Amino acid sequence: MEERVQISLLLDFYGNLLTEKQRDIMDLYYNDDLSLAEISNITNTSRQAIHDITKRCHKLLFQYEEKLFLLEKYLQRKKIIGRLNENIDMLINNTIDEDKKEILNKIKRDIEYI
Amino acid sequence: MEERVQISLLLDFYGNLLTEKQRDIMDLYYNDDLSLAEISNITNTSRQAIHDITKRCHKLLFQYEEKLFLLEKYLQRKKIIGRLNENIDMLINNTIDEDKKEILNKIKRDIEYI
Incomplete structure (x- = not known):
């Protein structure tokens, strides 16, 4: 499965375990396909912070999947x-x-x- | 549904999101029906700490359910x-x-x- 699709599904399953801000940024990045710079503009957050959040949430989503296997199931x-x-x-x-x-x-x- | 049964099911769904120690204590308390004093003896942890852990995990399990609805589904x-x-x-x-x-x-x- 393509990683973007995988992340999008993981967001469906575990998105509610993220904060609203994290979820919004992941949604803009993975579902709406916006660039870090565009998300930075929209959310009034530094590009570096957006980068860190997407990286951290990416890891979090896979950690949840390792524990609950909702996507696999x-x-x-x-x-x-x-x-x-x-x-x-x-x-x-x-x-x-x-x-x-x-x-x-x-x-x-x-x-x-x- | 009786609360003990409900917690037992919530542990099946979300137990992996707890730490191993939390999960073990919740298991002894809700599935094996041991008293706080008995769990305190077995785990070499104060009765008060066991009480706090069960209370905290009880809350956590319901918080996860409010977010993911795995039991409801x-x-x-x-x-x-x-x-x-x-x-x-x-x-x-x-x-x-x-x-x-x-x-x-x-x-x-x-x-x-x-």
């Missing part, structure tokens, strides 16, 4: 959900019974919320 | 999985086709790992 779950959907679609396409089809569609909707 | 997921299993069992019991039964059983096994 999410990726495993995503894989399983893909397989589940394939199998359910196969059953839906091979079922004539409308009641059974309805139950299979219910199952599919529930899986979306897992 | 787990309970929601558990509910959905219960409903999924009921629906799949219903389909299994009403299916004669062995191939379809096999796919439904595969789906059931996959759901266990979600």
Whole structure:
């Protein structure tokens, strides 16, 4: 996985464990793809401070992942959900019974919320 | 949910964010149901320090939950999985086709790992 995507996902999972300022700066840097100089201007913070914050938060996010594995678990779950959907679609396409089809569609909707 | 059960689950989710000592003490107190005096003896730490650690970690665990909602999401997921299993069992019991039964059983096994 590309590092930018990885950091963006880690921010989704652990962003709330950062301070609001840290989260905002990481968001501008990794999600909005702004340069350190641009973030420095927007936030009225020195370029060096922005650099230090992104570096520190980068490390923090990976430390959280080493402890809680939320990204790893999410990726495993995503894989399983893909397989589940394939199998359910196969059953839906091979079922004539409308009641059974309805139950299979219910199952599919529930899986979306897992 | 009883508080002891709740703390025990929060320890499963966030225990790795505590120090090893904090985690051990919380485990002895909430999972093994030992008294402060017993934990004090085992860990060679004053009763007051054990009291302070359990109080502080209790607060920390709830703070993590307020930020990441892992327990809340787990309970929601558990509910959905219960409903999924009921629906799949219903389909299994009403299916004669062995191939379809096999796919439904595969789906059931996959759901266990979600």
